[in-house]
Amino acid sequence: MTITQQELSQRLENFRNKSRQEHLPLTPQKSAIFQAIASSCEHPNVSEIYQQVKSEFPNISLATVYNNLKKFESLGLIVEIPVPGEPSRYDAKLEIHSHAVDSAAGRVYDLENPQSLSLPKKLFGKTVKHANLIYYL
Amino acid sequence: MTITQQELSQRLENFRNKSRQEHLPLTPQKSAIFQAIASSCEHPNVSEIYQQVKSEFPNISLATVYNNLKKFESLGLIVEIPVPGEPSRYDAKLEIHSHAVDSAAGRVYDLENPQSLSLPKKLFGKTVKHANLIYYL
DNA sequence: CTCTATGCAAAATATTTGCAAGGGA
DNA sequence: TCCCTTGCAAATATTTTGCATAGAG
Secondary structure, three states, rough: OOOOOEEEEEEEHHHHHHHHHOOOOOOOOHHHHHHHHOOOOOEEEEHHHHHHHHHHOOOOOOHHHHHHHHHHOOOOOOOOEEEEOEEEEEEEEOOOOEEEEEEEEEEEEEEOOOOOOOOOOOOOOOEOOEEEEEEEO | OOOOHHHHHHHHHHHHHHHHHHHOOOOHHHHHHHHHHOOOOOOHHHHHHHHHHHHHHHOOOHHHHHHHHHHHHOOOOOOEEEEOOEEEEEEOOOOOOOOEEOOOEEEEEEEEOOOOOOOOOOOEEEEEOOEEEEEEO
8 A cells, every 4th residue: 555646745745844844953864754654554663663764774773763753743743543552653644534453464554534423523621632543453 | 430330240240250251260369450440430551550459469460460451351351542652541341432532631531432433344354343433632 | 053863872661471389260 | 189370570672861972954
């Protein structure tokens, strides 16, 4: 499963814009980490991202990967997908959607949200920031 | 938020039945661990469960808690609720339902699934075992 | 030039495993 | 009796932090 060229460009541009907005230096390592997540539908976990980036930057530190993931999350560039019993995976698709977790195969799929699913705006007096419907296969 | 006496009895009976079915000895520690999860809507995480059980069994080991949680999960007695950025929480409510995660308050609420939400039986040729709709507040 | 990011190492946290002894069925 | 469970300690795995240096804006 690959993403369209157009979708990828959009994600990367969004990434660069956000970085500029926040006056954050745009290093090659950061770009590589973001691309490792954004350039496919693989929903990699930390060590997969680390391995991937390592092939381009053999000196990259795992701490750098962790630090950047945290930063990207706080900027709203990526979303963490927690998976029961395994390390979290990361997703750069920003539209609200669902996930199918196939633990046996160690994979996470993207799914459109069903038409029928209308999300509440508020719960317990608090704004619903995000919603994630996870199917376990 | 507390659960009804009836619901609790049901959960505990289910727990005892399952243990007997599987020919697993029913130790006081196991019961205490299960009850720590089943007797409220608190969705405790591992260390909260550990602290709770420790008050009754000061010698209990954290490893015992972990081992039993894994066992309970594989028996279908509890469900792990992964929470982004924090350790997982555990739920003994077995009906399919949703969760609202309030990270700021460190709480997870149970929610009925909306009527409108009809879950697919299969995805990608695999049976949907469980589905979890998580709202982030 | 200034400020953040990087890489390294160490610390902190979380989880799993091996094994001897104890206790339920 | 048999086998699972417990508790302890050690091993692994995961994530965070501090600090000196390098590099982006």
